[in-house]
Each structure stands twice: as structure tokens, then as C-alpha cells.
Amino acid sequence: MTNNLRFKTSKFIDETYRVSFKFNNKTYFGFKGDTLASALLANGIHLVGRSFKYHRPRGIMTSGSEEPNAIIQLHDNSSRTEPNVRATEVEIYEGLVASSQNCWPSVNFDIGAINNLLSPILPAGFYYKTFMWPASFWEKYEYFIRKSAGLGKSPKVADPDIYEHNYIHCDVLVIGAGISGIMAAKMAAKNGFKTLLVDEKSYLGGSSIYDSSEFSKINNQITSSWLEKEINEISKLENLEIKLRTSVAAFHGYNFLLARENLTDHLPINQRENKVRQRLLKIRAKKVITATGSIERPLIFDNNDRPGILLSSAVKKYIDLYGVACGENNILFTNNDTAYETAMSLIQRGIKINAIIDNRELIDSKISYEVEKNNIKIYKGYTVVDTYGYRRINRISIMKLSKDGQTVIGDKTKLNCDCLGLSGGWTPAVHLFTQSGGKLKFREEDQVFIPNVYPSDQISIGSCNGDFSLEKIIKNTLSSIKKFLDIDNSEYKNIETISGLNQSKRNIWLLPSDKSIGKTKSFVDYQNDATAKDIKLALREGFRSIEHVKRYTTTGMGTDQGKLGNMHALGIISETAGTKMGEHGTTTFRPPYTPLTFGTIVGRNVGKFFDIVRQTPIHDWHVANNAKFENVGQWKRAWYYPKANENMHQAVQRESKAARDCAGILDASTLGKIDIQGTDASEFLNRVYTNAWSKLAIGKCRYGLMLNEDGMVYDDGVTTRLNENHYIMTTTTGGAANVLGKLEDYLQTEWPELDVYLSSVTDHYATISVCGPYSKKIVSKVIPDLDFSDEKFPHMSFKNTKIDQIKCRVMRISFTGEQSYEINIQSNYGKSVWEKCMEAGKDFNITPYGTETMHLLRAEKGFIIVGQDTDATMTPIDLQMDWIVSKKKYDFIGKRSLYRSDTIKDDRKQLVGLLTENPEEVLEEGAQIVADIKKSPIEMLGHVTSSYYSPNLNKSIALGVVKGGKKMLGQKLIIPMENKNINVTVADPVFLDKEGERLNAKL
């Protein structure tokens, strides 16, 4: 059988290069140049998969990226395996391994096919309707439904291949290298435009390149010969870059396009090592020429999905390009002239055609007469009403169409065949055009949507613009490109075309049958098993918009996005509803045009390149000293430093105790630092912080709270006046970039008259904070020349000084409530100064502590963390921080909002301390706070924001926000947990040293 199917007459196939591959564990042979689909067909294999819902046997339907059925699992190892790959696009290579999907135990015998027998009770929306009651059962249903659904299997381990991204800028991008694309690219490149021509296939020329018919000629040459010369010419053009195996996935606004360039998928695995597999091209083109061609339409009739049923254009391509006959007894079923081209290709090679079934009564074209001359029986005005054969079509029955095409009349005739080629006319591939925001219009005469309004500098040419005849393609391509590029058309003068086809067509979206529609399975969407019956049911149930019908019936929602059947769905809807085509909308085509691998999307941004990581200058020391890290934005911050056998809790308890009893040291380099200079710097700070800044003396520090204009706390930190017109502001680690952005915004837009300059200096300084009763002794040893006495260097002040000749700033500020010094020094000295501090503190039990201990220590003092104890609904008043809101200042950001009717309410959520009845019990952060658990529903009063076990107080402490909490001091509340209710008492949020005596404590 195999020999009969391969006609070694194609110049695209290298017969001397035999390739072996495995399909469903069996070894087959093909030739170099074959796709997996053409090689399988040459081996007589049509059945390659099972359908999604009914598990019906399905075969290869098309010869390109529009394939709905022949989607396979490629590779058998767990790292490279790829599901849902179109067999029609896979170029075979030595050692290729592929298998069928969605079938068990095998594609020939699939248990799931029982669904096909159950199909009368599996209508559209079956799952939605059936598994709704009781609602709580959904989780149980879901398990079984998920198990039986789905297509291929995803890989289980990391992808070994390399991917990358590439930016391309060009004057003209031409998408599609068919006859019009080639002509456009040549005209553009020859007229000085830097041009990029891309095509998803591995060869140039589109479907014309294998068109050897005598019935279509250009300048008296056979189309393919003429085109070969053109291709030969453009390949030498300097201004033109050609990328094959490159599929445009997305066409966005402003002529920004994404394309996938396939570099190694056609190579044997052992030749792929260290090569980039796929590249995502990010193309910005000044002008875009879309020449994506058109997709042949199937015809919609009962059982139109059996293996052996293909598009007629695919039958033609398999024989012309690959030298493969799809069957030995062919029947073509058409409503237009294109099937006769297929017939001629088969006749030329002596392949048997049993009949042509044509919807049209009157067929008047040179090519049809030629076919008739070859004694092919043409059934004019007939339609196929049914097909037979389980794993491969073996027979069809046909009937005469009534005059209006709505019913069938007369007797049924049965005809044998092993291949049925369908041609329902052509649908322009307008997917990319609509993605770019283009608007379509409907052309009544041949029932197609074509581009109408272009949203950017682009044009569609050739059959994707609705030009189907060779003459129109050439004529319109020339005139459109000339106008679009504003060039002289000197390339193609006196070009003449001959075509033996005429464009007549008898379009019937849903062909009539002798059965009632309820008894038919006329597939509209092959991949998702949506039938004409389902669409009609959706309409009966009241759905009208195509977007709703689509989702209800899943039409067009497969991996092929319904490239074949969407038009028929629209047609059936408008016919049934009695409305005009397009009145219920057209479905939206979304990127990508064909599926992309995740690898292509992420490119090189994998592993440690996934996101930027920021490390402090002291990072290496933390690593060497066993720190555990936490992510704060992009920063890696030391979290805690466990000693041998310590868990996190034990380490944090030890660190916290040491910081208060002796000395602690913290890497605070991640805090945002903004350098503020200018004669209006003080005034600027007055406007952005809630408190007053004009009177802050040089050399002094002040804590500031920043609000949004809506009065909610935005950020906080200490700002130091370095000089008359020079401040340094610190921000939270996570808020640094946003604070700078906000300050710049106000300066540039609201207060451009202010003389203020801002620079981010976060990365320029390392910040080392030494705290605890021994802190003064330690920093005095590190900086012996500086007077650290409380008189000379009091709390909230700063000194310029030097460590070993290196300038640094020391601030005496505290986030722990302990006496505390912050050394700021040029980043590259950070680690050595840190080590100096460690050395100096050796005798004082200096203990490095991380962010967790920092959080615990500040919670003991009731200091807030913006973003943990606040969200975007907390005012300073809610935080019991009235003291920091200036009453005297006329204005600052957010001031007016602090006395809006809503912000002055008494029952807003307010920050309070919480103490548990059992001091050993530590609350969960985020836990709800209630007063009355008997009430139903229970009223939620607030939640816990921070919670720790304090080793310094020997009890559990927590902060939380509670409705009207300010007035609840001493009141008992309840934290309901899964297994118990925890009793708590509302307390002052300052748990330790309310008087602040520790700031000056001496040891």
C-alpha cells in the first residue's frame, strides 16, 4: 500500500534521504522534506487522534497551521515532551517520536469513545447543566471530569532547551511569503525600504510554489516557474531579510508584533545541543504588509469528521508538494472551482477520482470542462448527506439539493471512497489584522469578511484581503503596494495572467440532510466537538451574541481558535436567527495565532535571571554567617542568623534579647535614601510630611509620616538636616521607588516653582545600625575621634565624621527603642566597617540580628511598619499618631482629607495593642477580631497585624486594628480560630519603655 501512495515526482522531497520516526511506538519511514502528517499519510495512516468530547476517531484534515484534528504529543521524554503539536507543521527528522493524544488504551481502541454513544445526552452546556446540584458536590464531580478531559500531557521536568528574545526594527514587515508577499517584499526592498519577510513555513512561495497547473499562468509561464525566478531574485536583495519557520503570533497597536522563529525543531535531537531552539522576535515596523493568505472552508454535513476527510486544498498540497496521495479512491465535494484544481493534480498523476459532488447546478469554467473531459462523474446540484466507516471513511451517500438549497430531494445514492476532499470556498486569514484593532466588513457576494478600516500604517494584500483570483491578486497587490509605499511601480510592467477558474460559489453554511438536525453530527468546530445542532440549541435557549454562543458551545475555543469553523458558526447563527452576517458580531481573534511554548515567552528570563536581585554591600558576610534571607521587594534581606540547631523562633528570641541586654547590629542598607537639596528644601518637606520641618536645626534628625492626598499613610522614615539647604530622607525598603516618584510628581506638576532637587542614593551608602546598652561603647571604639557623649551627640542628631580617612555620617536614631547609632558609609566600605563593628563589639556580645528580630523589637515599642500594620485605609489618627500631625501648618499632602466626614468617624479601624489571656499564646497575624461570637453572623471588628512572643517582656504581644479600638482600652475581645477561641485584652500599643528611658540607658 505504501508504494502506491508515494509519487516520487516532487522536487520538495529528497528521496535519497530516508528518515525513520516513531508514531504510537511503531517505526515508519518518510523522506527529508516531509511533515509528520505527509509521512503518516504516505504510510496510509489517517487516524491520528481522538476528539475532545466524544472521542471520535479523527484524521489529518489540513496541511498547515489551521489543523484542528491532527494534534499530537511530540517527544516521549518528560523534559522535552510537548502536547497539542500540529502534525501538519512538524518537519520530520531522524528519531522523531510522536504519539496520539486523548485516547486510552490506544487510538485504535479508545474506551472514552463511549461518549460518542452517549452523545444524545451530552448536548452543549451538558456539564454546566448537570453538575450544578448540589453546588457543594462540584469538587467531587470536578475530579472525574478533569480526569476524562484534556488533550496532551504537559512536561514534568525542566525544559532543557534555550530560548531567547530579539528586538527587530524595520521599515517594512511583510507577513507571509506567498505570491503577493514575495512581490510586496521585492518592491519594498528595491525601493530602499529595510524589509523583513517572514513565513511560518520552511519554504517560500506559499501555495503557488507547487502550482504546476496549466490553468493559471503569469506572463505565459506556469505560476510556480514564474515564482521561482522571483524568489531567486529576492534572495539576493541586500535590503531584504527573510525569516522562514517564523510565525507571527501577535499584531499589537502601533505596529508592534511578536513572532516565533523556530530554529532547531526540524533538526534531529543530537544536533540541537547548545543551540537556541526558538526565538521570540519583538518587531517594531514602520509599515506592515499582511499577506497571510486564506484558509479553505470545510463543508458542514452529517458525519463530516471521519478520518480520510480532508480539505481539498490539503489533498492537492499533499500530492503536489509531498508527492503523497491521500487516498486511492477519491471523491471531492465542493461548492466552488478550487476542488477542480485538486482534481487536475490527481488526474495528472493518474490517481483515481470516483466523483465530484458539487453544490452548484451550473458550472462553467475551463478547468471544470477539462475535468469532465477526463471522464470524471460530476454530480451537479448535489450534496453529501452522510459518511460511513469508523476508523477511515469508506462510503458516502449523496442527495440532490432543492432549488433553494434548504432541503434534499430524490433518492439517496451511495458512493465508495477512501478519501473525501472538501472545499467550501475560502476565508481570508484576517486574524492578525483584527488583532491589531482593524475593523472588518462583510462581502455579500462570496460571504467573506475582509479588512475595512486600518488602525495603523498597514495594509492587507492578496487573498487575506479577499482577492482570490490570480488576476486580482497580482493586479491589486501592485496597485496597493505602489500607493502604500508611495513608489513607482517599475518592477512589474505588463504583467499578464491567465486563469481557468471562475469565482462562482453556492454558499450553504449548513447543508441540508434527510435526517432531523437532532439526529445529525455535523461538526462546526472539530477540535472541541461542537456541532451545528449545539449552535442551534444555544440559539433556542436564548443566546444571541456570538461571544456567548461561542462560550456556551465552546465553538472556536480550542487550540486552533476555530480557524476552520468560526465562519460557519456565524453563518448558522445568522441563518437561524434570520439576521444579517456580522450583526451578532464576529468573534475576536486573540494572540497568539498559533500556540507559543512557555520557553519562547520567557526567553532567557529563567532561573536566577527571572527577576532582578538586589543585595547589600554586606551580603557576603551574612551568607558566610549562616543568615537566612527574606525577599523584600527585589532585596535579599538577612532574616535571622540561626546558630547550630536553632530554629527560627529560637534564633529570633536570642537575637531580640541580646539587642536589649547587650548590643545588636543590623544591616539597614536597603532603606530608601533620597538626597534633597535646594533653597526650598525645608518648605518642600513641610508640604510632603504631616509634621513641621522649618525649625529643624542643622545636624538634627526627625521622624516623618507621609500621606496620600486621601489622608492615608503612605510611607515613613527619618529625615536628617545635613545643612541649611540639604537633607537626606530615608524611606521604607519597599516604598523607596514609589516615594521618589511621588515627590518628583509633585515637584514637576504642582509645585514647579520650588527650588528642590532629588536624587536617589539608596545604593550609594551602606547603613549599619548598632543598638543596645553597649552600642555607645562599640561605636566609640570604631570611631575613637568622635565625641559620643549625650551632651555632644544626643538622640535624634547626626555627625559628619571619618573612619580610617573615609567620610561617613553617623545618625543617632532608633527603631528598636534602644540607644542606637546608624553609620552610613560609601557602599564599598560597608562590609569592612561592619566587620570593624563586630570586632569592636566582641566583648559586649554584639549580636547580628535580621528583619524578624527588628520587627519584634519595634513591635515591643508599638512602632508601626507601613504596609504591615497599615493598609491604604489607615490615617495617622487611626494609628493613634495624632502627635505627628501638625495643627499649625496651613497645608500638607492629605491634610484636607483628615477631616472628611468619613475620616473623622469614631468607629474607624484603629491601631491597638492586644494581650492574650494566656501570655504563652501567640496570635496568628491576619486573624479576625470579634466581640460577640454568639451573634450570627459574627461581626468582624478588625484583625491582628503584628504578633510575636516577646522575650524581653516574657509574654505574647500583638498589634491589631479594631473598629473604635481607641476607646476600648482594657476591653475583652475574642480571636476565633479553627479549633478554639482566644481571649485577648485591648492594650496600649506601646508595650515596653513608654517613657523612652532606654534611648539613653548606660551600662
Added chain:
Amino acid sequence: MFLINCPFCGEREQSEFKAGGEAHIVRPKQPTELSDDEWAEYLFMRKNIKGIQFERWNHAHGCRKWFNMVRDTSNDQIKAVYKMGEKPPVK
């Protein structure tokens, strides 16, 4: 993805920019004189037009300058860009 003509740097990819909402909403000079309703009007109320809209944009990953843009939100066409403080070049 837009191609935005920053008035200071020239044409750049949209990914370099940050959108900042409706333009020409001036912060009241004397907020304390305003009623709750007047303040709420400034604070919360935005037009959110389908059609020609005046917007603020910031070249965040470039010169960090704020500027104004006139954009048709129905088709994303940028009609004009102009510096802060300048009058819109189109109606």
C-alpha cells in the same frame, strides 16, 4: 504597545513609561477652604472618557519627566504630547 514620543527624549517604547491618570486636574491652592464635596470632586472624580482624553504620563525608565498626552481611548491613537504647564495643542 504604544510608541510614545517623549517631549524630552523622543520616541520610546511604552514599557519605559508609566501612566498617571487624567491631566489638568490642578491641586486646590487652599484645600482647607473647600467643602467635603468640593474636595471629593478633586480627589476622586475622573472623567474616564471613551474618545479623546487628556492624560498624564511619566517617562519613568528614561528622563523621569512628567508630561501630558492627548489620546483617543477608543482606538489608542496618540494625538499629541506636550510638556507640563503647556496648553494642549488640540481641542
